[in-house]
Amino acid sequence: MLFLTRNRLIVKKGVGFKQIDKEWDWDNFILLQAIVAALVLYIFPTSESSLPLWNRNGVTAAVVLHIAISEPLYYIIHKCFHGNYYLFSHYHSLHHSSDVPQPYTAGHGTFFEHLFLTVVVGVPIICSSVIGHGSLSLVYGYVLIFDFLRCLGHSNVEIIPHRIFDVIPFLKYIVYTPTYHSLHHTEMSTNYCLFMPLFDALGNTLNKKSWEMHKKNSLDAGKNGRVPDFVFLAHVVDMSSAMHAPFVNRSMASVPYYTRIYMLPLLPVSFIVMLVMWAKSKTFLISFYNLRGRLHQTWAVPRFGFQYFLPFAADGINNCIEEAILRANRLGVQVISLAALNKNEALNGGGTLFVNKHPNLKVRVVHGNTLTAAVILNEIPEDATEVFLSGATSKLGRAIALYLCRKRVQVLMLTSSVERFRNIQKEAPGDCRKYLVQVTKYQAAQNCKTWIVGKWITPREQKFAPSGSHFHQFVVPPILQFRRDCTYGDLAAMKLPQDVQGLGSCEYTMERGVVHACHAGGVVHFLEGWSHHEVGAIDVDRIDLVWEAALKHGLKPVSSTIR
Known part of the structure; x- marks a missing residue:
């Protein structure tokens, strides 16, 4: 949970999709240990009912055996894994291939490594x-x-004072401590111990x-x-998509939401949780990534989509x-989108x-x-x-209508408000107003x-479109793809540049590395170093400027209809 741990991170990097995919089967060791346990029970038949719930002598014996056998055994074998090139490259390098230690990294390893750990545990x-001192509590x-x-050692969060x-x-x-074990991942010839640094001290490793680093990380918290x-x-969309967050389920958050x-x-x-968030009313950090050496973060307002339409909730x-x-x-943030x-x-x-x-x-x-308007406009042949435009008097609708009429494209603006239509028409150049x-x-x-x-349209309203029509859209949620004889565009979005680092979660229904156009618009605003606020009505004269700036910085449109 980055909003709790951001000041306690040891390796201050985001976890990217590559690491998440690599560690996808981190739970293989659980399956292996279950299979081994079943084989042991088959060879040495026993029953859980024959074991007492608690046996103090058994716990004492397990502690002694752990210190006398498991710890030194792990230390010696682990050191061999690092000391022998063949063993490291074939059986241990996979565990060290993750850039940022995570609890999942603890279970990320080869079959031989997991088999060795199973022996240490057993x-x-x-x-x-x-x-004769076994017990259920011990097992x-x-x-x-x-x-x-x-998992504590691989957590990348220093919590021990x-x-x-x-x-x-x-x-x-x-x-x-997590700091102690993180040093093993950065300087691999040291800190080989399982849980007890005593054996590293005795082995001069x-x-x-x-x-010193542990104290620094603890104080920096x-x-x-x-x-x-x-x-x-x-902001959160609904109670189901609220669970599409990295701290709830990392693997689920790394693919588009459904x-x-x-x-x-x-x-x-x-x-x-929604009720608690509503009562607490504090923004929280849910993810971050690096682009061009700059830190980009996503904060979330603790409000769900439907709450925005409750009149008493506006304030x-x-x-x-x-x-x-x-x-x-x-804090000194330069741009907030x-x-x-x-x-x-x-x-x-x-x-x-x-x-x-x-x-x-x-x-x-x-x-x-x-930028959202620019993406939509560049989809149009x-x-x-x-063109036919619904939601014509909205912020985006107004900008799209004014831009197209300047290009001598006739815009059929769907609106029942004569006053709003005329106000927009007055903004157009005199020789272009006839196109609205x-x-x-x-x-x-x-x-x-x-x-x-x-503006959201029903399947019945879609029937009025002639066969072969294409539906461009900037409505949330997207309209139902009802017509098989028509095509449907994606929501306005752009793919972040290739050099983005540490991005490991998908933005709602977007594909990996793709963000909504308004998010990309904020990124471009920051990268360009523009000093003005971009609020209120869209400046039509800046649409082409923002589009060119986005392309210049390596952002790419994702819609298949972009010309």
């Missing part, structure tokens, strides 16, 4: 049982403690920086870490967004509320819709002479094959 349990307790300590070693100095030789250069302020049946039983838990939501902007301003409903026109005027209220903001507030046509019914587009959908 020695105290089997020997204690053979001498399950030892395995759970063993796995917990392995250094003061405990100041009070009890010898304790640092009894229990290792103790890294001399271990305690109370300080703010590296300040992000860019922040994307997202409703998973096996996660449905957890919806009551998600509902309770609370705006207060939460404002708090996030002010926090970013205090508002996602989806966080920049809703009816809620805060596309961000103008915050800029007007705080005129001296150093952080630049960006809604990113200029160059030979198009007429107000329509009030979908039937008006029966002969138009280019539909730009900014």
